[in-house]
Amino acid sequence: xxxxxxxxxxxxxxxxxxxxxxxxxxxxxxxxxxxxxxxxxxxxxxxxxxxxxxxxxxxxxxxxxxxxxxxxxxxxxxxxxxxxxxxxxxxxxxxxxxxxxxxxxxxxxxxxxxxxxxxxxxxxxxxxxxxxxxxxxxxxxxxxxxxxxxxxxxxxxxxxxxxxxxxxxxxxxxxxxxxxxxxxxxxxxxxxxxxxxxxxxxxxxxxxxxxxxxxxxxxxxxxxxxxxxxxxxxxxxxxxxxxxxxxxxxxxxxxxxxxxxxxxxxxxxxxx
Numbered sequence: 068x069x070x071x072x073x074x075x076x077x078x079x080x081x082x083x084x085x086x087x088x089x090x091x092x093x094x095x096x097x098x099x100x101x102x103x104x105x106x107x108x109x110x111x112x113x114x115x116x117x118x119x120x121x122x123x124x125x126x127x128x129x130x131x132x133x134x135x136x137x138x139x140x141x142x143x144x145x146x147x148x149x150x151x152x153x154x155x156x157x158x159x160x161x162x163x164x165x166x167x168x169x170x171x172x173x174x175x176x177x178x179x180x181x182x183x184x185x186x187x188x189x190x191x192x193x194x195x196x197x198x199x200x201x202x203x204x205x206x207x208x209x210x211x212x213x214x215x216x217x218x219x220x221x222x223x224x225x226x227x228x229x230x231x232x233x234x235x236x237x238x239x240x241x242x243x244x245x246x247x248x249x250x251x252x253x254x255x256x257x258x259x260x261x262x263x264x265x266x267x268x269x270x271x272x273x274x275x276x277x278x279x280x281x282x283x284x285x286x287x288x289x290x291x292x293x294x295x296x297x298x299x300x301x302x303x304x305x306x307x308x309x310x311x312x313x314x315x316x317x318x319x320x321x322x323x324x325x326x327x328x329x330x331x332x333x334x335x336x337x338x339x
Contacts, residue, residue, distance in 0.1 A: 071232035134167030152269035173317040213262035238293035
């Protein structure tokens with residue numbers, strides 16, 4: 068039997084916790100004056116896990132994926148800008164994440180996105196059966212740009228399954244319905260990941276530097292390190308750090324530090 072649900076959120080912690088249902092974790096940082104709201108829909112089947120998120124404000128996220136599952140993410144709307152690892156995703160792009168990946172993602176405003184995941188062994192087995200080729204997670208996140216019709220088919224099936232979870236969850240108690248959804252979505256996913264069209268790798272070095280910045284700021288919790296201190300720790304120049312943060316986070320390092328401090332203060336105030 069599938070486990071599914073859909074909920075609206077105004078509490079950031081509750082939203083982040085619910086995202087964890089499908090094997091990923093997220094830490095969000097919001098603008099100072101953000102009035103956050105979101106809706107999350109999830110569907111956990113025997114092998115396949117789906118997630119659909121809709122968020123009302125721009126944000127910066129640090130995402131972590133469990134290493135036991137293969138994850139694919141994609142934007143669900145043409146006019147909602149999502150930047151992952153410093154690369155702007157356009158409608159039709161399919162991002163295949165590396166095994167156990169950590170990455171940053173930021174949005175410019177209202178956003179709508181989808182995620183599909185399944186165990187690595189299942190993805191390899193389905194791909195072998197359907198195409199004669201095994202699919203394995205790339206060593207570095209890769210963006211696939213299949214033919215528009217191929218990408219649109221995956222998004223359509225994903226949207227249909229999520230709407231079912233939102234409006235008619237009782238149908239997901241039927242094994243044949245769940246099996247049909249899973250088979251169709253996996254087939255569409257394999258088609259996207261085996262399409263011999265454009266692909267693009269994430270700029271891993273700049274993404275890694277910003278992840279190291281994230282870790283350094285966590286270690287400095289309760290303190291206010293200077294930009295020169297951080298640059299010395301990371302082994303990069305001030306100009307380089309600013310450029311990388313602007314690409315990967317959408318803000319300067321000093322602004323990101325300010326937003327993180329506000330996030331901690333808001334969390335503390337809500338916990339009182």
